[in-house]
Amino acid sequence: MENIQLLDGLFYDSQLKGKEYLLYLDVDRLVAPCYEAVNKQPKKERYGGWESTPIAGHSIGHWLSATATMYQATKDEKLLSNLKYALSELQKIQSYDEEGYISGFPKDCFNQVFSGDFQVDNFSLGDSWVPWYSIHKIFAGFIDVYHCIKSQKALDMVVKLSNWAYNGLKNLSEVQLQKMLICEHGGMIEVFADLYHITQEKRNLELAEKFYHKAVLDPLASNKDVLEGKHANTQIPKVIGVAKLYNITGKEKYKQIATFFWNEVVYSRTYAIGGNSIREHFGPKNAEELGILTTETCNTYNMLKLTELLFPWQPSAHYYDYYERALYNHILASQDPDSGMKTYFVSSEPGHFKIYHSQDHSFWCCTGSGMENPARYNRNIFEISEDTLYIHLFIASKASIMNEKVKIEQKTDFPFQQSAQVIFKTGSEAIKKINIRKPYWLTDFNQVRVNNSPQQVVEKNGYLMIEREWKDGDEISYELPMNLHRYYAKDDKHKQVIMYGPLVLAGALGRENFRKQILCVTINR
Ligand SMILES: [Zn+2]
Known part of the structure; x- marks a missing residue:
């Protein structure tokens, strides 16, 4: 990445707000579940929300990525000292496990998987909640720290963690691996592709390709859109990984998957603000069902990552037209400018409102990717x-x-x-x-x-x-002359959005007269 720093403006203000939350978070509380996973007493109590569930530990991973990237963006020394403290704590925790395992939950679920005899469904594996998804954030955190501050310690830790994964997965058959991949597994292809890029160790490339999920990716390679009904944020990171594999291997199939997927999502499954999904899932093609649970914010964080990978293959403005729309209307707008807290969904229900996470008791997936977003505003303003x-x-x-x-x-x-x-x-x-x-x-x-x-x-x-x-x-x-124009929903021309340049206009409607039935919703995962 080029060394880019923001100057005064919307994004600069939002970045400072995002930095405040990173500095607010207590490393001892973020690493507490990692201590507990190796049966050690943490220094402080873990946070609430998802950090008190079996997905725990994903937040320290996101925090590592966010803090390292934010340090690169702002050069705030307090971020660097917090980062160094977190690395020393994590190194101590990793030393307690002879295989180099580190995460926010015990490794029993992985041991069950590595035995070859395990239970799986879309969101559980080895009787735990999306363990690869969660541990992926720790892998990615170490890699981002290595990239941003050239920390050998971070690289050593992720190499140890990848050795643990390699030793565990090496005896699984292709059938067992594909069964394992039914469960959401985040960007596991991506981290091993990144690690291969750094180390040139062939086993990392082997590991990346072990996470190639045939049931979803093979149809995309043949231009078949099988996305309807699929959990959106399970799929996008797979495709980011495949795009990185194309950059390493030059295999046309990988390029085909990534470009076809991007086009299907952006042109057939994306709302006016640049986000996708309803109730976290892809709907039918060219449908824009309105609702409270539309456009999960993690999805757009990941779609921006995918977009920047595709542009160099065939430079064209339509990539950054999409990027800009999603960046302003979804990502920038997902952070409360007052509190710095982030959204999970952005409702498209007329008259509805935004719901932000709390400081200490949410730690949703989108709290995590939301920590990273303001640190990433610097990306892609320029490219050489x-x-x-x-x-x-x-x-x-x-x-x-x-x-x-x-x-x-x-x-x-x-x-x-x-x-x-x-x-x-x-x-x-x-x-x-x-x-x-x-x-x-x-x-x-x-x-x-x-x-x-x-x-x-x-x-x-x-x-x-x-x-x-x-x-x-x-x-x-x-x-850059702008004016008012209309966006028409793909499935009903009566559903319209008023835009000004790339901006979707929204109104502050106040809090009076909310209908009770739209105040409370739940999601079944
Ligand atoms: Zn999310």
């Missing part, structure tokens, strides 16, 4: 591909790219301001082309100027390209 600088998003920011050789800044108060400028600070000679995304919602020609002179631009794949010799101090400015 050889000598081309892409400007995907109109967010005030500064970036050091190409190993700090090139420094640029984007000035804008978009969407309150309908224009932006990028200024070359240093190293401009390393860049030949600048590609500015021409968003789908533009209402007028977006004039591009360099040092205030109108430019001839070439439009290619939805980007406006300027190729010339650049010099430090050059200022590229572009207009």
